[in-house]
Amino acid sequence: MIDKLEFFIALARERHFGRAAEECGISQPTLSAAIRQLEDQLGVVLVQRGSRFQGLTPEGQRVLEWARRIVGDTRTMREEMRAARHGLAGHVRIAAIPTALAIVPRITEPFQVKHPDVTFSVISRTSLQVLSQLENFEVDVGITYLDNEPLGRVSMVPLYAERYHLITASDSPLADRETVTWREVADLRLCLLTADMQNRRIINQHMAEAGVVPKPTLESNSMIVLFSHIRTGRWASIMPKNVAESFGFSAGIRMIPLVEPEAEHVVGLVAQHREPFTPLVSALLHEGRRLAEVEAF
Structure with missing residues (x-):
């Protein structure tokens, strides 16, 4: 079920069966079969189909909300168990607005000193893309403006x-x-x-x-x-x-x-609002709070 929900999230994000299948590392027929199996299991139609992807049904939109929650909780559980066995390790994906890129090393450098088995990827995105990629699990945390446009349901740490x-x-x-x-x-x-x-x-x-x-x-x-x-x-x-x-x-x-x-x-760290956070995200938010104390803006 978890795999099928992850496939469904990818399809909702890409809005194209071929691209979603490529992202998931499977064939398009395998993706299509998994989505139909998910529909059979839930007893509802999730995807409006024609010659190509036409969008989600109202039931599909609701299932997408549940899918994000379930997949997010599952990933959190897996990461927490891995951290319990081996300590904090893994990869953190950060999306930041262009004007915040200069602040990123002040978070990643001390974090990596404390947790040398953690690696990072940092990408530049618009504020809207930061929030969208957080929602779709494409990044783990974002750095964006906190006080100028609606943020939705996120946890935030003001930085400067x-x-x-x-x-x-x-x-x-x-x-x-x-x-x-x-x-x-x-x-x-x-x-x-x-x-x-x-x-x-x-x-x-x-x-x-x-x-x-x-x-x-x-x-x-x-x-x-x-x-x-x-x-x-x-x-x-x-x-x-x-x-x-x-x-x-x-x-x-x-x-x-x-x-x-x-x-x-005000610019700050944002993460999907959930409890508990993954160990990596929790540690990164803690590092953000430490930086905010130094900035004392």
């Missing part, structure tokens, strides 16, 4: 507050200022994150409060791309100070606080 600065060449307009207003930066040649990023929506929000609309001449979903263009001296950007500092800008770059409004937004 983003405070926004104009990042610009030292010989560019406004570079001699101690502070700059959101209204003033609208006239600069800006490079910003793409519109699907929550950081960009935050920037749009505060510029709208100042009565202006951002008109970037370059957009990217990569912080590295933005930094590279700032270094040319032709572009400026709006970034959290901690992100800019992590790239070690030279003396030719200035970080100027943005005011009117003086905005900040």
Whole structure:
């Protein structure tokens, strides 16, 4: 039954029998047979079928909620028993918004020192993707904004507050200022994150409060791309100070606080809300709380 529920979750996530089968490492006929067997066992139709996958039935949506709960609890049980036998080990998958990637080593490095048999994979995702991948068991924890958009049913650990600065060449307009207003930066040649990023929506929000609309001449979903263009001296950007500092800008770059409004937004760890957590997730949330005490924001 557990295997069939895992296949069903993969199908709901991929919305395609072939891709779901590939993800599960089985053939498409095997996946289709397992879903039909699950339907027979439960006595309901789960999937709307035609020439291709057409979605879940109302019963399928309800079973999906149960499947996520049952599979999550089963994985927690297995990991807890493995930790009891061999100590904390395994692999942790982290999805983080681009502006939070710089903070990840401050969690993974001390965690790995304490638990050397744990490995990590870290991927950059939008805030919506972080939550979706948590829900679908594609990642174990996420790092995202906690106070700007609905998070749903998650457990969270606040880590730090983003405070926004104009990042610009030292010989560019406004570079001699101690502070700059959101209204003033609208006239600069800006490079910003793409519109699907929550950081960009935050920037749009505060510029709208100042009565202006951002008109970037370059957009990217990569912080590295933005930094590279700032270094040319032709572009400026709006970034959290901690992100800019992590790239070690030279003396030719200035970080100027943005005011009117003086905005900040909280970023933190999020995990699927469940008790008990897996040992790995529980230990990672504990590490996040330790970091939050150091930040003391």
